[in-house]
Amino acid sequence: MLSWAQVELLIESVLELPDAPPSRWHRPGIGPRRERWFERVSAVVLLTFAVGWCWTLVHGAARADAAGNGDVQPTVGARLAAALTAADAPAMAYLTDAALAAVTPLRGESGRLRARFETGEARLPVDSLPPGASVAIASPRDTIAVAGDSAAATAPKPGLWNLVVRAGTVIKPVADFTVVTMVPTSARRNGRIGLYYIGNWPTERGRVAARGNYAPPRGFIEVTRENQDTRVSEHFRLRDFLTKNQQDVWPKYLVLETRLLDKLELVLADLEKRGIRTHGVKVMSGFRTPSYNASGGNTAGRASLSRHMYGDASDIYIDSDGNGMMDDLNGDGRVNTADARVILQAAERVEREHPALVGGVGVYSYGPGHGPFIHIDTRGFRARWVGAGE
Numbered sequence: 082m083l084s085w086a087q088v089e090l091l092i093e094s095v096l097e098l099p100d101a102p103p104s105r106w107h108r109p110g111i112g113p114r115r116e117r118w119f120e121r122v123s124a125v126v127l128l129t130f131a132v133g134w135c136w137t138l139v140h141g142a143a144r145a146d147a148a149g150n151g152d153v154q155p156t157v158g159a160r161l162a163a164a165l166t167a168a169d170a171p172a173m174a175y176l177t178d179a180a181l182a183a184v185t186p187l188r189g190e191s192g193r194l195r196a197r198f199e200t201g202e203a204r205l206p207v208d209s210l211p212p213g214a215s216v217a218i219a220s221p222r223d224t225i226a227v228a229g230d231s232a233a234a235t236a237p238k239p240g241l242w243n244l245v246v247r248a249g250t251v252i253k254p255v256a257d258f259t260v261v262t263m264v265p266t267s268a269r270r271n272g273r274i275g276l277y278y279i280g281n282w283p284t285e286r287g288r289v290a291a292r293g294n295y296a297p298p299r300g301f302i303e304v305t306r307e308n309q310d311t312r313v314s315e316h317f318r319l320r321d322f323l324t325k326n327q328q329d330v331w332p333k334y335l336v337l338e339t340r341l342l343d344k345l346e347l348v349l350a351d352l353e354k355r356g357i358r359t360h361g362v363k364v365m366s367g368f369r370t371p372s373y374n375a376s377g378g379n380t381a382g383r384a385s386l387s388r389h390m391y392g393d394a395s396d397i398y399i400d401s402d403g404n405g406m407m408d409d410l411n412g413d414g415r416v417n418t419a420d421a422r423v424i425l426q427a428a429e430r431v432e433r434e435h436p437a438l439v440g441g442v443g444v445y446s447y448g449p450g451h452g453p454f455i456h457i458d459t460r461g462f463r464a465r466w467v468g469a470g471e
Contacts, residue, residue, distance in 0.1 A: 176253035179214040179246045184255045190435050191346035193315040194339055196259045200300045201238065214248045218260055239264045241308055259311055263300030264334065272372070274301065276330050280372030283386060294461055295386060301334035314342040316349060316359070322367030322395065326377050336368050336392030340459045344431060344438040345395060348457065351427040357410055361401030365454050368392050388441065394458035406452040418446050421453040428457055439463050
């Protein structure tokens, strides 16, 4: 058995700390010879990186100059060199400001639009970009498709695209905004695009003169299973406006005007200012193909020239409590057309403040399974009705 003195000696030996090493390189297991080799190898590695970095800058700058003269496409090294050596290389704050400036006029009068619909020939109006900035359109994988000047960017082939701001060699995507390029109207064959049946507009059949407001649409938005949830404004998605037939046919094709989205968002904003919850807004009927408008679903009360065929009309109701019916918007304890009239009053205020969005507003007492609802469109002239007719 150990004596108490031996136990104390054992404890002291266990708790004794080693002497501090004389330098950072003097560690247990590394002798003087290994230390010298380690320092030499580290110096060689650092020198290699320094030489490579300098070569990248020099060679990249030459490639950037050549690319600027149109001689060669810039490489990653050239972009890096230009970004690091250019005297006017933009800061991230500059690009952020440019991105905000680029998208502001595209957000509409409501400031809530998240998409713009264009044909292949159209150009996107962009104002108030800082000097040296330009806009471009990119694929979802950020591969630049078409570059624009400081005021516009030409839309590429049909599809969904990102809007980006470019300053020098630096690119900043614009958040929450999609450029949707449409399939041309001429793509229809016998009233169809692929398997999706659309039909023909009255003006195409010679029954109505091809007035501007009733001419066939300029193009169709292609909606797929994958992109149907794309937001087109703060409250709405592409799928909200699809014709309610041909459920198993994909892709589907849609006509939708941004001025309708703008008006709807302004109406909802007006209601929100008055304490009405609008997050549960539902689209009962959006775009109707001419074929569906004529014979699909319940055709009672439909007009042969319904604005639903032109993508600038929508039947909506607000169901923020989630019971499948219009909410009690006026707080009288009942759900009836008086609640739809609350939305009508908001639409009246919006049209007074935004005359470019004037159109029709109709109050309906019921819809199958939905209760009262309201029709809103941007036909270009004022129209009001109750109960029937579009």
